[in-house]
Amino acid sequence: MTAKPERLFGRDAEWAELIDFAASPTRGATLGLVYGRRRQGKTLMLELLAQQTGGMLFAATQQTESQNLADLGAAYAAYRGLRHPISFRDWREGLDELLRLGEERATPVIIDEFPYLVAVTPALPSYLQQALSPTGYAKEHTRTRLILCGSALTTMAQLLGEGAPLRGRAVLELIVRPFGFRDAAAFWGLSGDPELAFRVNALVGGTPAYLEMCGGSGPSTLDGFDRWVERRLLNPASAMFREGGLLLREEPSIADPTSYAAVLTAISAGNHRRTEIASALGRPATALGHLLTGLQQIGLVEQLSDALRERRGSFKITEPIVRLHQLITQRREPELVSGQAARVWRSNADTVAAKIYGPHFEDLAREWCLLHAGADTLGGTASAVRPSEIPCRAHRQGHEIDVVVTETTSFAADRITAIGEAKGTLAPVGVPQLQRLEHLRALLPEARVDKQPKLLLFARAGFTRDLVEVADGRADVELVDLARLYTGE
Numbered sequence: 061m062t063a064k065p066e067r068l069f070g071r072d073a074e075w076a077e078l079i080d081f082a083a084s085p086t087r088g089a090t091l092g093l094v095y096g097r098r099r100q101g102k103t104l105m106l107e108l109l110a111q112q113t114g115g116m117l118f119a120a121t122q123q124t125e126s127q128n129l130a131d132l133g134a135a136y137a138a139y140r141g142l143r144h145p146i147s148f149r150d151w152r153e154g155l156d157e158l159l160r161l162g163e164e165r166a167t168p169v170i171i172d173e174f175p176y177l178v179a180v181t182p183a184l185p186s187y188l189q190q191a192l193s194p195t196g197y198a199k200e201h202t203r204t205r206l207i208l209c210g211s212a213l214t215t216m217a218q219l220l221g222e223g224a225p226l227r228g229r230a231v232l233e234l235i236v237r238p239f240g241f242r243d244a245a246a247f248w249g250l251s252g253d254p255e256l257a258f259r260v261n262a263l264v265g266g267t268p269a270y271l272e273m274c275g276g277s278g279p280s281t282l283d284g285f286d287r288w289v290e291r292r293l294l295n296p297a298s299a300m301f302r303e304g305g306l307l308l309r310e311e312p313s314i315a316d317p318t319s320y321a322a323v324l325t326a327i328s329a330g331n332h333r334r335t336e337i338a339s340a341l342g343r344p345a346t347a348l349g350h351l352l353t354g355l356q357q358i359g360l361v362e363q364l365s366d367a368l369r370e371r372r373g374s375f376k377i378t379e380p381i382v383r384l385h386q387l388i389t390q391r392r393e394p395e396l397v398s399g400q401a402a403r404v405w406r407s408n409a410d411t412v413a414a415k416i417y418g419p420h421f422e423d424l425a426r427e428w429c430l431l432h433a434g435a436d437t438l439g440g441t442a443s444a445v446r447p448s449e450i451p452c453r454a455h456r457q458g459h460e461i462d463v464v465v466t467e468t469t470s471f472a473a474d475r476i477t478a479i480g481e482a483k484g485t486l487a488p489v490g491v492p493q494l495q496r497l498e499h500l501r502a503l504l505p506e507a508r509v510d511k512q513p514k515l516l517l518f519a520r521a522g523f524t525r526d527l528v529e530v531a532d533g534r535a536d537v538e539l540v541d542l543a544r545l546y547t548g549e
Contacts, residue, residue, distance in 0.1 A: 065108045069268070070243045074105065074236060081232045082113050082168040082205045089159050089198035091188070092232030094209040095216035097359050097379075098310065099269030100236045102209055106170050115168030115205070116161060120176040128177055129154060151184055155191045162204030169204055175212035175312070189225035207232075213358050214313035237359075238379075239266030240431065241424050242546060247271065248278045254542035256282055258520065262420040263293060264300070265380040273299040290401035294389065301396075304385020311358045321386075323351045324377065327361065328386040330415055332374035367446040367464035367476075368505065374447065380420065387415055413485065417520070421484030422447070422462045424545060425518040429465050429480070434549040437538050439514040440477035443468035450503050459500055463516060466508075476508045478538075480516030489519035491527050494537065512536060518545070 062083070064075045081092050096102055103119070110117040116139040120128055132154050133146040139161075148154040161167045171177070178184050188206075191198055198204060210216045219226050220233065239247055244266035245257035260278050264270045271278070275298075279288035293300050308324070309317050326340035334352070338345040352375060355361035360379055366372040377383045388411070389396065392404045405412075426445040435441055442465045449458040463480030481497055483489050497515045504513065517523070518540045523531075531537040540548075 062112050065112065068101075068105060068108055069247055070239060071101070071105060071236075074234060075109075077232065077234050078105070078109050078207075079113075081207075082109060082115065083166055084205070085166070085203075087203065088200065089162060089192060089202050089204040089206060090232075091192060091226065091230045092205065092207045092234065093216060093219060093230050094207055094232075094234045094236065095211065095213060096236035097213065097238075097267075097307070098211040099267050099273075100238060101268045102211070102236050103172055105236070106172060106207065106209055109168060110170055113168050115170060116158075117170040117172060119172040120174065122176050122179075125151075125177075125180045128180070132158075151181055151187050152191070155187055156197070159191055159198035159202055159204045159206065162198075162202040166203040166205060168207060170207045170209060172209045173211070174208040175210040175215040178215060179312070185219055185225040189229065192229055212312050214311070217357065239268065240427060241266065242432070245546060250278060251546065253282070254546045255520075256285060257546060258421070258424070258542060259285055259417070261380070261424075262416050263289065263380055263384050267379075267381075270300065270303075270381070273303070286402075286405060290405055293384065294396050294401040294405060296397050300381070301389065302385075304379075304381045304383075304389060307360060307379060307382055308358075313358065314354060320351055320355055323348065323355060324360065324382060325386045325390075327375050327377055328383045328415065330419075332376060334373075334375070337375065364446055367444070367448040367461075367466060368450060368508070369448070372449075376419065376423070380416070383416060387411055418484040421518070421520055422482040425463055425480060425482035425516075425540070428518075428540070428545050429463060429478070429516070432549055437514070437516075437549060438465050438478045439511070440465075440467040440475070442466075442477070443474065450500060452499075452503055459496075459503070461500055463518070465513075465516075473507065475510050476504055476513050478514040478516050479504070480518060482518035484520045486521045488522050488524045489517055489527060490524040491530060493517060494527060494530065514538060516540060 062079050064072065068075065094102055107117055109115065118132055118135045129148050133148050136157060137145045158169050161169055193199065218224060220230055221227065241261050244261050245251045247268065248260055248271060250257035250260060256279060274292040279285040292298050295301060308314060308320055314320055322341055323337060326337045331337045331340045334345050334348060338348055352361065356363060360382055361375050362378045363373050363375050388404065388408050395404050429438060429445040430442050444466050446464055448461045448464045450461060451458050461479050462482045464476060465478040466474040467477050468474050479497060479501060481493055494515065494517060501513055501515065515537045520542055522541050523539050531539050
């Protein structure tokens with residue numbers, strides 16, 4: 061396999077998929093899609109792929125059809141080493157010539173920002189369908205590996221949707237997502253300081269381009285963290301200042317950003333259930349469907365189903381910079397513009413702790429269980445990790461459970477292998493939290509449990525000595541602090 065360039069951080073799985081697609085010995089032209097939100101490093105990865113494999117990359121821009129065809133002719137001529145640009149009469153001719161590039165060997169041909177082309181040439185997917193006909197020249201006589209890339213998530217996903225011309229034509233659909241919290245810590249150079257890595261991740265997430273947009277470096281110490289936030293995230297002169305609002309407005313499928321932004325504000329404020337969001341907006345819950353669906357389609361909101369009641373779910377913000385924008389940047393913009401970042405950040409300490417650090421720590425606890433924790437830790441293999449709420453007759457109310465780990469096995473109902481509580485506060489977790497988990501374990505439905513589930517306690521600030529002593533003598537209890545979250549299993 062072609063080695064991944066050193067310049068490309070992480071993305072091992074994505075690179076392997078691209079190389080496998082590009083070098084496939086399969087006869088006939090093949091089609092692949094690569095998409096994800098902006099600033100995830102898609103273009104860099106595809107440029108490196110073209111360099112490593114001798115492929116061609118054409119980057120479309122927001123201009124007319126004739127202008128893009130002219131640029132395509134120039135890029136095609138440059139790739140072929142011709143002295144003069146080629147003039148394509150239309151896209152049918154252009155696509156035919158692109159697909160001929162793989163006549164002698166497997167050759168990647170990459171069209172970046174494909175949605176720009178579709179916006180001015182809506183019939184382009186149909187032209188591609190014709191060009192990739194099973195009995196056409198490209199399928200019979202070439203090994204072109206055509207990759208369409210874009211950041212307009214709705215447009216890209218619809219290319220393969222039901223009834224779409226290209227449905228069933230693609231053999232690769234690669235979605236490039238932000239780095240997970242461990243890769244993000246390494247990318248920012250913060251792996252040696254879990255607390256600092258956590259704070260940065262809670263505010264900017266795992267989007268690779270944000271490092272450069274923050275001046276190429278993060279805070280070097282906890283003492284300098286507040287100053288870094290004020291200078292890089294809450295400073296109107298910084299590229300990051302309006303990023304949380306631009307992510308919504310740059311998506312072409314969002315015709316009315318105001319209504320969608322209101323939903324983001326409600327969720328960021330802690331309204332996670334559909335009825336809570338509706339109440340915060342003063343609208344009936346039945347009127348939120350298209351808004352929530354739209355936000356999920358563009359990757360800014362995720363729906364978490366309840367682990368014990370599938371039809372009951374909650375919604376969360378997936379992009380931390382959006383949450384920061386909704387809670388602080390947007391609400392306090394006049395003060396920030398006037399240079400009061402330090403005061404704004406200091407006065408919002410409680411909001412940051414409760415609405416940003418707390419929910420984010422819960423998210424990381426679930427991600428750790430799903431991707432990093434071992435089977436011994438979880439009492440089985442994590443097939444899904446979700447929150448839940450369980451009714452309690454003794455207390456006459458429902459109890460929230462941050463982490464419910466379930467394992468799916470063949471010919472049997474999903475079983476609960478572990479439950480957990482995540483505390484993102486600066487107070488150590490003690491024995492009362494363990495006792496609460498024991499109470500919740502006793503409330504679990506017997507049909508979902510075939511052996512005693514393990515108890516997981518996640519604590520950003522560590523644990524009391526009493527709890528550590530209790531846990532040392534119990535095989536059913538696991539304590540997970542930030543160090544274990546970032547490095548252990």
